[in-house]
Amino acid sequence: MSLAMLGAVMPEExxxxxxxxxxxEPQADHRDAEQTLLAAxxxxxxxxxxxxxxxxxxxxxxxxxxxFDPASVYSVALYRDAAHTRQVPQLFAHRRLxxxxxxxxxxxxxxxxxxxxxxxxxxxxxxxPEVADLVDVVRRIHERARRELPWFGPELDDNPDNIMRATDxxxxxxxxxxxxxxxxxxxxxxxxxxxxxRIPEPDRRFMTEIPLTATGPWEPEVREAMxxxxxxxDARNNSS
Numbered sequence: 001m002s003l004a005m006l007g008a009v010m011p012e013e014x015x016x017x018x019x020x021x022x023x024x025e026p027q028a029d030h031r032d033a034e035q036t037l038l039a040a041x042x043x044x045x046x047x048x049x050x051x052x053x054x055x056x057x058x059x060x061x062x063x064x065x066x067x068f069d070p071a072s073v074y075s076v077a078l079y080r081d082a083a084h085t086r087q088v089p090q091l092f093a094h095r096r097l098x099x100x101x102x103x104x105x106x107x108x109x110x111x112x113x114x115x116x117x118x119x120x121x122x123x124x125x126x127x128x129p130e131v132a133d134l135v136d137v138v139r140r141i142h143e144r145a146r147r148e149l150p151w152f153g154p155e156l157d158d159n160p161d162n163i164m165r166a167t168d169x170x171x172x173x174x175x176x177x178x179x180x181x182x183x184x185x186x187x188x189x190x191x192x193x194x195x196x197x198r199i200p201e202p203d204r205r206f207m208t209e210i211p212l213t214a215t216g217p218w219e220p221e222v223r224e225a226m227x228x229x230x231x232x233x234d235a236r237n238n239s240s
Contacts, residue, residue: 017105027098028097029101030206033097034052037054037063040057042063047211051069051102056105060167065097065101067100067206068101071153075174078141087134090166091104100204109166117160121160124138125156125158138176162174162176188230189225195233196237
């Protein structure tokens with residue numbers, strides 16, 4: 001199933017800052033999104049392996065912009081379906097970007113001490129009463145993603161950085177879902193035809209442009225080799 005199709009069934013504008021999406025051209029990619037927000041007064045405030053973050057001019061929201069994130073539609077589904085628990089971030093707006101990218105605008109969050117994050121992750125793993133409703137939504141969406149998405153991460157991401165605190169003091173879980181990046185990118189090198197067969201080109205056009213800030217960027221020649229391998233596989237697929 002195309003991720004563009006998955007994103008198309010989700011409303012793009014659902015709350016505060018939805019006017020920011022109106023600044024984007026319909027075919028905007030991750031570069032366009034970043035430049036548009038910077039021009040509107042947003043400022044860079046962080047980066048990870050899959051996405052960069054920009055803070056809104058009023059400081060109340062953060063935009064997460066990724067060049068390629070096949071799992072993001074499932075995170076968005078979690079934020080919407082589990083909103084009633086108040087244990088996920090408040091999502092203000094979402095847009096799938098051209099080429100497989102993703103833009104999410106959500107409430108601003110702050111880090112928490114590692115022991116608090118670890119305790120919250122344990123509660124999720126054990127389906128403790130205080131997070132039971134959240135866990136039920138997490139498990140339902142996780143199972144759906146495992147059926148639908150190639151190279152979906154088989155386990156929840158229990159990185160302490162994925163537990164944060166909202167301005168009203170509540171703890172929230174973010175980015176529990178993710179693609180199995182090491183396996184996916186290893187397959188680009190070992191069997192690019194399989195990647196081309198399972199992920200349509202419009203959903204992976206910028207897959208070599210993720211920031212990799214946390215684990216270290218690829219050397220330019222590595223990125224170019226992956227692009228060349230995928231392009232050759234696309235050519236073989238289109239000629240068959």
